[in-house]
Amino acid sequence: MAPLPSKLAYVPFVSVENMMRLVHHIGIEKVLTDLADQIEADFRRWPLFDKTPRVASHSDVGVIELMPTSDGETYGFKYVNGHPKNMAEGLQTVTAFGLLADVNSGYPKLLSEMTLLTALRTAATSAMAARHLAPKGARTMAMIGNGAQSEFQCLAFKAVCGIDSVRLYDIDPAATERCARNLAGSGLTVVKCRSSQEAIEGAQIITTCTADKQYATILTDNMVGSGVHINAIGGDCPGKTELHRDILLRSRIFVEYPPQTRIEGEIQQLDPDHAVTELWQVIAGDVAGRADDRQITLFDSVGFAIEDFSALRYVAQAIAGTPFFTRLDMIADPDDPRDLFGMFQRAADSVAA
Amino acid sequence: MAPLPSKLAYVPFVSVENMMRLVHHIGIEKVLTDLADQIEADFRRWPLFDKTPRVASHSDVGVIELMPTSDGETYGFKYVNGHPKNMAEGLQTVTAFGLLADVNSGYPKLLSEMTLLTALRTAATSAMAARHLAPKGARTMAMIGNGAQSEFQCLAFKAVCGIDSVRLYDIDPAATERCARNLAGSGLTVVKCRSSQEAIEGAQIITTCTADKQYATILTDNMVGSGVHINAIGGDCPGKTELHRDILLRSRIFVEYPPQTRIEGEIQQLDPDHAVTELWQVIAGDVAGRADDRQITLFDSVGFAIEDFSALRYVAQAIAGTPFFTRLDMIADPDDPRDLFGMFQRAADSVAA
The missing domain is CATH 3.40.50.720 (NAD(P)-binding Rossmann-like Domain)
Structure with missing residues (x-):
């Protein structure tokens, strides 16, 4: 077996199944209310955020978009597609996943499914707006x-x-x-x-x-x-x-x-x-x-990207101390950061298939 | 136990450990040569690609970037940070991961570590250029x-x-x-x-x-x-x-x-x-x-983003039929694509922790 990666090399990952578990565990109406509150709190500090229109790659049949934002401490982005013709082929029109990272180090700190989470945050944003309007x-x-x-x-x-x-x-x-x-x-x-x-x-x-x-x-x-x-x-x-x-x-x-x-x-x-x-x-x-x-x-x-950011931050807090996530070995983290090659080289024996 | 997600819901994932295994299995010099050839082939069809400067989020201490591109059939992007001060804190200056997706459906088809892969593709690109110059x-x-x-x-x-x-x-x-x-x-x-x-x-x-x-x-x-x-x-x-x-x-x-x-x-x-x-x-x-x-x-x-695209496509081909990847349940894929909520609801019993 290979030596275990360092703690920093692991990125918490919330799969679709774990997202469903998490939401059932908390209760969907409480999740929606919590999300509305989190999104509202982030809207209140709106000027703080680094905002940019989404980065879209269009094709004849749909679009793939990246939606990044940052509040100066945490960076987040969502990958999301929109393919209306998918429905007829038995596929989701929209699938999504998202990531949070630490602005200070650039290291990812959460990867999460966002197909379900986008549905939740979209509904929570709508209801939060209606609460005011x-x-x-x-x-x-x-x-x-x-x-x-x-x-x-x-x-x-x-x-x-x-x-x-x-x-x-x-x-x-x-x-x-x-x-x-x-x-x-x-x-x-x-x-x-x-x-x-x-x-x-x-x-x-x-x-x-x-x-x-x-x-x-x-x-x-x-x-x-x-x-x-x-x-x-x-x-x-x-x-x-x-x-x-x-x-x-x-x-x-x-x-x-x-x-x-x-x-x-x-x-x-x-x-x-x-x-x-x-x-x-x-x-x-x-x-x-x-x-x-x-x-x-x-x-x-x-x-908008800030709603996804709010939702990801909510998930990051909500999974702490629960079994509703796994850890992905997604980031190379050699003992000596200048020695990426050494890490690779020393793994030769231990990772031999 | 929860019902298994459909085949479409799984995204192949290459961890750092599996990337090291894969490169040792193939041999690093062959990987570098193959990558140079793949990158050269994609440079040859350069006008085909959807090109955009990277999308950067700058802070006082570093930058987090998204680098997307598409050849009309496959979409790819890389997440990468650059934090020169990380070295002194025992962290990598650069960490990265990347994704490929199907332009036609918008569904992700590969998630991979790219810290090691970026080092390999950067070296391969340099050598490929030198081969011509x-x-x-x-x-x-x-x-x-x-x-x-x-x-x-x-x-x-x-x-x-x-x-x-x-x-x-x-x-x-x-x-x-x-x-x-x-x-x-x-x-x-x-x-x-x-x-x-x-x-x-x-x-x-x-x-x-x-x-x-x-x-x-x-x-x-x-x-x-x-x-x-x-x-x-x-x-x-x-x-x-x-x-x-x-x-x-x-x-x-x-x-x-x-x-x-x-x-x-x-x-x-x-x-x-x-x-x-x-x-x-x-x-x-x-x-x-x-x-x-x-x-x-x-x-x-x-x-440039096309080099990452080439590298990810190489990895996607190279892992086929090998044990050097796992599958992530990252995309919700209900039987009836309009029934995302029903999928969530029916999971209530089976996912109870």
Whole structure:
């Protein structure tokens, strides 16, 4: 057997199975609430972060992106793909993993699956934003688009915002059936609807989360009354939007990071200088959120690197002292750092297969 | 026990230990030769690649970088840090890992340590460039800077270019001693020198690989005669150079990717429009390399994403059918891709700790 690598050479790794264990161990609603709090705390110190639009590699069928950020002490990035055509081939549209590293040494300190974690952080971010923007006393949410993200959204709004009823709609009735089945026993009242119009009846919050990579109109202007909060998460790349432009013109629009949202979000339909409010400024108390009961607020969410950073930091804290991670021998760490070759050479006998 | 993830959910992972096993199994000189050939083949199809300068996150003490590229079929990126002060703290200056993914699905297909692999690919790239640029019949190399990269450089020039003698110099004599000791038995004639001047006596190839993060002058103009090839690999970030500007002015300069090298390489000392030749054009046969026996050729190497891509692809091929990798459960892959939540929910019983 080879000599054991030094402690520094090991990077804690959270597999998909261990992420599921961890979330079941803590309880999904508590995880969503904790994540919302962690993301909110990081949004409050937004100016501290090193921010850059994601680095995208586009092909005809999808995109692969790297989303890095740093708060000066910890560096994090996420790898994520987006391939709408994957679904038809039995693959995930989105898969992801992420890493945290120590800014002072550059050494990685966490590697984690992020397919599940992205679903959790996206839902937690939505609910955290709604906590600041939705009408007081909101109890009913319309959930339009009942794909892989939908149940996480419903549970986050229950846990974080006190939603007790969800109204589901998808162009594929089987998706609505599946979402309703998965939410049975959650404590939510679940209503299956046959149209977007029906789904938004009586809802104070409308979440849209559909997956077409094309301009779509999930909601038209005449469908949306005053005094609602719209949580638009499906419009998240160039050419992919969900809302009619006229709804945007009637709404007060909140975004994560304008340089990214103007390219990827619903507001790609608007003039490049159309006024938007950065969500972090509302959370920091610099700018007011919802003005009155009649305003339409719109969170045009595309997902930003800081949310992944928050989620990874939460996981790093949550796994401490648990069995929900393994250690990867991912970093060469010779006794004498100048003697990488010596480490390799001395391993010749011990690693002989 | 949890149900096993599907085959698609597993990502082959090459740990540091398995990388050492793999390289010992194949033989380091063959690995270096194979890598040089693979990198050369990818340089030949250079225009095909999606190229972007690395994405850097700088701090007072170092840098963390992501280096992505794609050939349209395969996507790759490397995570790498550079922290010169790490050495004094007993840590590696550079650590790295990398990933390959399928452009068509976005699914990762290899995760690998790259601290050792970067040392190998850097040496292979240097030797591959020298194969095109060094004077014919070169047998002696000066190796200035005897740190973690030095032995790999010496072996690559032996295996790829037929170098049979190396002349070592470092400001720290212990580093030279260590390098000489590690190369004993390699078949190279090793000469320990007490100055740069002494090291370059009779050498047709001069490799500089020092680590200070500041403008340094390892070689002054009067030291360098005609008819040599200089392989400058230590000047690789803003403010970090090794050669006196006058040497650059006397040399024909070859670079990897000008937009990156002008920021990071020796040529940051020159006017932004100073003529340089892209190495890939020499390899593709579009531009002549060395003109005559008296020319000074300089490969101003900073390391480029395509070299990491080539190295990762080599590893992906090399591990097939070997025991030198494990499989990581890194990608969630539910039976029904729309039912991520259902996968999570059904795992409740089976993953209970």
